[in-house]
Amino acid sequence: MLPYKNLLIIDKNSPIAVFRQIATQFIGLIQGGKLLPGTELPSTRALAFDLDLHRKTVMAAYNTLVSEDWIDSLPRKGFIVSLRLPEVRPKSYHTNRLASYEADPGFLYKELENFNLPPSFAKKPDIVVDDGFPDIGLLPAEAILREYRRVLDYPYLKRINSGWEPKGSPDFREALCTFLNQTRGIDIKSGNLLTTRGAQMAIYLAASLIIQPGDKVIVSEPGYFFANLTFERLGAELIRIPVDNCGMRTDIVEEVLLKHPARLLYVIPHHHHPTTVTMSIERRNHLLRLIRTYKLAVIEDDYDYDFQFQYDPYLPLASGDHEGNIIYIGSLTKVLGTPFRLGYMIAAEKFVQEAAKWRTLIDLRGDVFMEHVVSGLIKNGELMRLIQRANKLYRQRCHFLADLINTQLGEVIEFTRPNGGMALWLQFQKDFPLEKLIKKNSALGLEITGSIYFQGKGTQYNAFRFGFASLHEKELDKAVQILRTSIYGLK
Amino acid sequence: MLPYKNLLIIDKNSPIAVFRQIATQFIGLIQGGKLLPGTELPSTRALAFDLDLHRKTVMAAYNTLVSEDWIDSLPRKGFIVSLRLPEVRPKSYHTNRLASYEADPGFLYKELENFNLPPSFAKKPDIVVDDGFPDIGLLPAEAILREYRRVLDYPYLKRINSGWEPKGSPDFREALCTFLNQTRGIDIKSGNLLTTRGAQMAIYLAASLIIQPGDKVIVSEPGYFFANLTFERLGAELIRIPVDNCGMRTDIVEEVLLKHPARLLYVIPHHHHPTTVTMSIERRNHLLRLIRTYKLAVIEDDYDYDFQFQYDPYLPLASGDHEGNIIYIGSLTKVLGTPFRLGYMIAAEKFVQEAAKWRTLIDLRGDVFMEHVVSGLIKNGELMRLIQRANKLYRQRCHFLADLINTQLGEVIEFTRPNGGMALWLQFQKDFPLEKLIKKNSALGLEITGSIYFQGKGTQYNAFRFGFASLHEKELDKAVQILRTSIYGLK
Incomplete structure (x- = not known):
């Protein structure tokens, strides 16, 4: 027994x-x-x-x-x-x-090398410096709850439960379309719009439709890590174009195009990731010319367009003449906060159609619940008010942090004040022991969780991104003081 | 001028x-x-x-x-x-x-053939018969609103805004882990669990890691359309195994495995899609033996496990001895309703790790907002109460519809009463003009929006799925009366 x-x-x-x-x-x-x-x-x-x-x-x-x-x-x-x-x-x-799930699988599978998931913190840090996230405190929580209440009403729920709209719920797409036409100088219809879970899904979808193994894809150096990794995993060979203070070097892009047929170009004209550089108008027009001449497929990643500090923003490349060759990608996540993953892709209608099909393989349909909530926020003006409030605040925080670093750490850290976005790109001298600094910060309660580039480790940069948008001035001040203590401690 | x-x-x-x-x-x-x-x-x-x-x-x-x-x-x-x-x-x-976006793109891209996006309805139908969706009216709307209110509180939001957890938020994974261990006879830790946007994303991720172009993948015939399409788009060659009243024919699976090395097997043991058949215990044990012998990678899609009408449910294959080779996939969407897209993958920890990396390429992180709301519903018992309420109601509706069709349309329609799930699989005789019937229904205000198989159009079936869970008895009655009118009208 x-x-x-x-x-x-x-x-x-x-x-x-x-x-x-x-x-x-x-x-x-x-x-x-x-x-x-x-x-x-x-x-x-x-x-x-x-x-x-x-x-x-x-x-x-x-x-x-x-x-x-x-x-x-x-x-x-x-x-x-x-x-x-x-x-x-x-x-x-x-x-x-x-114990079945304690065993390793007996079958073969692909492993993604040179990329590790983020570790959990051993202890809760006092201050987290992120890669450039919005301040979630600006969220109009009551207005959002009202929208959830509206959407959770039975007749409404019943309607959205039975529909299936792989491109996104029609209400949301209409509202978003209007918002984008008004803010970005483009003129699209909802057939040009696919809503996704965030900009990353839009990048993945566009790349999946375009890239065949062995294709050449033009990206910037340094560049956006998750875009580059996606292109490589889909079999692309990356051609890396340097970025200077005017953005990606389009003259070098032209030289490359004269030599090789490239399948795709990926560009972030506003507040380039990681360097925060905004592309000049001259380069923009040059790039548009290249796009038309070479019928080049282009992913324009404009993830934080809504945060430009000048009086009137630069328009996206997609508002220029590209003959349908630009796939314009953006996100509301940078407006609403990371818990709201809502991105979109704008492209020629036929391309959007195919992208929507591929999307069903990944994710049958989007988050119609959140889409309906956010379409309410667009229609009643809350979204636009949030952007205006946030833009003003982020500009202040940007200058506050920039001034602080200039006065307190100007000898060690170099950066160019960005004209928008949510982060500074802090560069250190080549021989500066950045890796030690990050560890030291961590021990003092300051976690740098955004992009960090260590000189020599596959990159020529010794730099990290300092997201300023989500921290108020006291926190920014404290973060800089800890940085200062760490830097002194290293000397 | x-x-x-x-x-x-x-x-x-x-x-x-x-x-x-x-x-x-x-x-x-x-x-x-x-x-x-x-x-x-x-x-x-x-x-x-x-x-x-x-x-x-x-x-x-x-x-x-x-x-x-x-x-x-x-x-x-x-x-x-x-x-x-x-x-x-x-x-x-x-x-x-x-007009840029009115042009077709000048560049090349892949097109997904033999698959069209669903059309919009010309006019609002009186009754929509879906593929088997839950009744959104059961949703505990007030409890959900309370959770949204809890999560929209600033300190809470601030915490979830700065974290980045590609596998899903730790709170949700812990709660889901407990729920799954209690209901499914498995014994997993949260390291075995990846949360996704729905079962489809889990299928896509698992398949992306396993399938190399040219690989053989074993599926059922008929089978789940979006899984098959995913495998094919990733380059797999499908080997189709017939399904009878006891589920997938594992004897034929064994014959196939003796001949070919297959890379992956996809199986839905509970309420198979589209046929609603539940796999017998004998076949389950046979399949487990094959999995161990051949170290076969298996995706067990158990999308509506929670809705079994017998006194105690059959456990998943994943609760048996598979030596870590089963990737178990499920969803809370079938419990909460289609607006809540929350799925998961259970697998050996190393595999989950790689799947989480691939997931970041598709979708940097999940919907932490909804994850926190639903983890609240799990912890306070709302989810389990919802399942119990729903299960009882769906069983009643299943029998109500089955009796109705038997008495009113028994001469024309054949089906096997399922022991769970949310749909009937209604089969017509080979020469029955099903396509005409669907159009006729539509003209009379009844839209069949779920899976339909037309004899001769790439299939030997003349059948469609009738989702009963989302319709109350009056609606089911009306739907059957319209069906009856249409069928008479065709004669």
């Missing part, structure tokens, strides 16, 4: 009925070969006593097992493990059923 | 300031070549008169354009388009800036 008292673990606080817990565990023992066909089970009375349960509970468990053919009830003999169970063989010592 | 009065369109109700609307449109005209360098602009007074605006508004627009170097202010001459604009050339007749 097995030691059921130890084998069967009952959790009376669990939402699962106790009889079901028992039945489930018996099935485990049978499947795991611990109970062979024909084995007698303890009487309901005995098991109830052992487990300190009511006999009816055990009875219910046994009835369940009988009804599912795991055990049989024999007159006078009680319950035995069914003889009709097909070949449940006793297991060898290592085939403990519960 | 251009007809500015017609060219410049001002929307006074727009959240965009009017001066900005004007500036944006001027930039368009310059970029579009309609205004060449050196061209004089109308005086602020004249333009204000033409557009019926205050002169200060036009002045603000012009100042913006000056500050961005699009135009120059010349003493006594007024404003001209800047001469320093790099090569803005006049456009030929077809290069209207606004």
Whole structure:
């Protein structure tokens, strides 16, 4: 007789009925070969006593097992493990059923090298400096709750439950279309718009449709890590074009295009990631000319267009004449905060159609719930008010941090004040021990969680991004003081 | 002088300031070549008169354009388009800036054939029969709103805004882990769990890691359309195994495995899609043996496990002994409703790690907002109560619909009563004009939006899925009456 008292673990606080817990565990023992066909089970009375349960509970468990053919009830003999169970063989010592997921899989699969998931913090940091996230405190929480209440109303829910719109819910696409036409100097219809889970999904989709293994893809150096990784995983060979203070060097792009047929160019004209540089108008027009001449597919990643500090923003490349060759990608995540993953792709209607199909393979449909909430925020003007509020605040924080670093750390850190966005790109001298600095910061409660480039480790940069938008002035001040202490400590 | 009065369109109700609307449109005209360098602009007074605006508004627009170097202010001459604009050339007749997105792209891209996006309804149908969606009316709306309120609290938001957890938020993964261990007879740790946007993303990720072009993948026939399409798009060759009343024919799977090395097997043991068949215990054990023997990678898609009508459910294959080779995929969407896209993948920890990396390429991180809301629903027992309520209701509806079809349409329609799930698989005789029936239904206000198989069109089935879970008895009755009318009308 097995030691059921130890084998069967009952959790009376669990939402699962106790009889079901028992039945489930018996099935485990049978499947795991611990109970062979024909084995007698303890009487309901005995098991109830052992487990300190009511006999009816055990009875219910046994009835369940009988009804599912795991055990049989024999007159006078009680319950035995069914003889009709097909070949449940006793297991060898290592085939403990519960341990299946402790094993490594026996099959082959691809591994993504040179990329590690972020570690969890050993202890909660005092200040987290991110890669350039918005200040979630600006979120109009009450207005959002009102939208959730509106959407959670039964007739509304019923309508959105039965629809299936792989391109995004029509309400949201209409509202977003209007918003984008008004703010970006483009003129699109909702057929040009695919909503996605964030800019990254739009990049992945566009790249999946365009890249064939071996294709050449033009990117900037330094460049956006997750875009480059995506292109490489899809089989592309990257051609890296330097970035200077006017953005990507389009003269070099032209030289490259004269030599090689490239399949795709990826560009971030506003607040380039990681360097925060904005591309000049001259380069923009040059690039538009190249796009037309070479019928070049271009992904314009304009993830934080909405945060430009000058009086009137530069328009996207997509507002120029590109003859349908620009796939324009953006996101509302940088406006609303990282919990709101809502991005979009704008392209020629036929391309959007194909991208929507590919999207269904990845993610049948989007988050219609959040889409309806945010379309409410667009329609009632909350989104635009949020952008205006945020823009003003981020500009202040940008200058506050820039002034602070200039005065306190100007000898060690170099940067160009960006004309928008949410981060500074802090550059250190080549021989500066940046890796040590980051560790030292961490020990003092300051975690740099955004992009960090260590000189020599596959890059010529010794720099990191300092997201200023999500921190108020006191926090920025404290972060700079810790940085200062760390830098002094290294000397 | 251009007809500015017609060219410049001002929307006074727009959240965009009017001066900005004007500036944006001027930039368009310059970029579009309609205004060449050196061209004089109308005086602020004249333009204000033409557009019926205050002169200060036009002045603000012009100042913006000056500050961005699009135009120059010349003493006594007024404003001209800047001469320093790099090569803005006049456009030929077809290069209207606004029309860029009306063009088809000049570059090449992949097209997904044999798959069309769903059409929009010409008119709102009276009744939508879906593929098997839950009844959104069961959603505990007030409890959900309470969770949104909890999560929208600033300190909470601040915490979830700065974190980055590609596998899903730790709170949600812990809660989901407990829920899955309690309900599925598995014993996993949160390291075995990746949360995704729905089961489809989990299928895509698993397949992306496993399939190399040319690999053989074993699926059922008929099978789940979006899984098969995904495998094919990743380059797999499908081997189709028939399904009978006991599920996938594992004897044929074994024959196949003896002949070919297959890379992956995809199986839906509970309420197979589209046929609703549940795999027998005998076949389950046989399949587990094959998995161990051949170290076969298996995707077990258990999308509606939570809805089994028998007293105690069959456990998933993943609860058996598979030595880490089963990738178990499920979804909360079938519990909460289609607006809640939350799925998951359970696998060996190393595989989950790689899948999480691939996931960042598709979708940097999940919907932490919704994850926190749903983890609240799991912890306070709302989710389990919802499942119990729904299960009871769906069983009633299943039998109600099944009885109705048996009595009213039994001569024409054949089906096997499923032991769970949310749909019936209604089969028609081979020569029945199903395509006509669907059109006729549609004209009468009944839209069948789920899976439909037309005999001869690439399939041997003449059948469709009738989702019963989302319709109450009156609606089910009305749907069957329309079906009956249509069928009579065809005779």
